[in-house]
Amino acid sequence: MSREAQMRIKQDATDRQEALDGLNQWISDIGKTDEKLKKNKPLHEASLPPIRGTKKEEPKFTKHEETALQQKELGNAAFQKQQWDTARQFYSESIKHNPNNAVVFSNRAAAYLKLKRWQEAETDATTAIKLTAGAEENITTENKKAFFRRAQARREMKYYSMALTDLTAVLGIEPNNKQAQTEHQAVMELYKAETEQKKKRIAISEVEEDSDEEDEEDAADVAASAPAKAPQPKAAAKKLIIESDDDESEDENPPPAKSKPQPKAAAKKLQIESDSEESEEESPPKRPSAKKLTIEEDDEDSEDDSTPQQTKQQNSPAKPKPAPAATPSPKPQPEQPLSKPKPSPQLAERILSVTPTSWMQFEQAWQEGAHSPQLQAKYLREKIDPLQYKVLFGNKLEPPMLVEMLEVIEGQFDVSVESDAQFVGKALFGLSCVPRFDQFGLFLGAAELAPATRLIASLSSGGHLTTERVQKLKAKWDCVLN
Secondary structure (H helix, E strand, C coil): CCCHHHHHHHHHHHHHHHHHHHHHHHHHHHHHHHHHHHHCCHHHHCCCCCCCCCCCCHHHHHHHHHHHHHHHHHHHHHHCCCCHHHHHHHHHHHHHHCCCHHHHHHHHHHHHHCCCHHHHHHHHHHHHHHHHHHHHCCCCCCCCHHHHHHHHHHHHCCHHHHHHHHHHHHHHHHCCCCCHHHHHHHHHHHHHHHHHHHHHHHHHHHHHHHHHHHHHHHHHHHHHHHCCCCCCCCCEEEEEEEEECEEEECCCCCCCCCCCCEEEHHCCCEEEEECCCCCCCCCCCCCCCCCEEEEEEEEECCCCCCCCCCCCCCCCCCCCCCCCCCCCCCCCCCCCCCCCCCCCHHHHHHCCCCCCCCHHHHHHEEECCCCCCCHHHHHHHHHHHHHHHHHHHHHCHHHHHHHHHHHHHHHCCCCCCHHHHHHHHHHHHHHHHHHHHHHHHHHCCCCCCCCHHHHHHHHHCCCCCHHHHHHHHHHHHHHHHC
């Protein structure tokens, strides 16, 4: 056997031994792995996928949730059949089993609206909004119906400003919602009418207060200037009875044959009564075509006087004594429109004494000063930082209120004065930072926004604001004005 053959045989034996050793090592490793897996059996079983058909599926809903869902579906069916109260009952049962379903609260609010139970509808809609958006009440696609239904309830409850806020939020995410647009327009008309009535009532009350104060002052002046007079005995009342003997009178009685006292209702008489306590100035009576003048004296102290009254009769026409010339009455002047009274010091002090910290405080003070733009302008300038409008107003500012503020700012501040121009610039910028400001252009026309246009133009040409600041202000208002 050659050396080469021997070397090949030796190499083959070595390879077989190495393969055998490797196989033994692999068997040993498998054994160790099996022992380890046996010790960690729960983890091994958990890592294996379940066999199809052997795993039990967990229920999607609890028993209460399933019952709540069934009651909700029954309520929806009753609502479609216009059985409003039945639908309300089903929704109430659903809420008992699952009080966290915002959709059911919103649906029950719709049922309450059909039943004209506005307060319950407003409460349910608010609950639905808070369940989906929390205390901040931000509108989403999930709660937009609840916002709309709450606006309808608030309109019926005459909370027009709050209803406009909800409708504006709905139109913010659905600008082409025809139903919300129609509702918004109707509520805005009601809000404007209510605002005008409030202004008239405030103006009338102020006029009456001023009139009462003037009357009291006049009475005090008269009492102080009039000399003291000694009390005089009450004189007997006198009656001047003039009987008409015209031929045209159909109900005239013939004159008595004897001078006896006649009853007062026996003839058609024009009675002119004079009392010594009345004013000395009286207009002279017209001269009638009378044939008999009767003067009767009545003593007020003796009602049941048994003595007959003295009567004087004359067959000739009476010649009455000339009466003092009466002062001619002034000609009636045409009614002038009531001018807006100045605010009373008490009202101004009350409004200007409180710095508003919420929209409700601001709106109340603004409405109280509605009859006096001067007071409103002073309130804006002294009590509110324009840069805080965003925080103070939040999403409560509505288009009608914005228009009122613009009219007051334009009418009461002179932008040719530097201090006024600085404030107007800040006020316009602050208003442009209010939430949903860019949506006001959907509801206001060019005529209503004209004050803002004129103010920005005046600020641009006045030179009191920097060009950069004016350009920034224009950019803020372009989304509304254009």
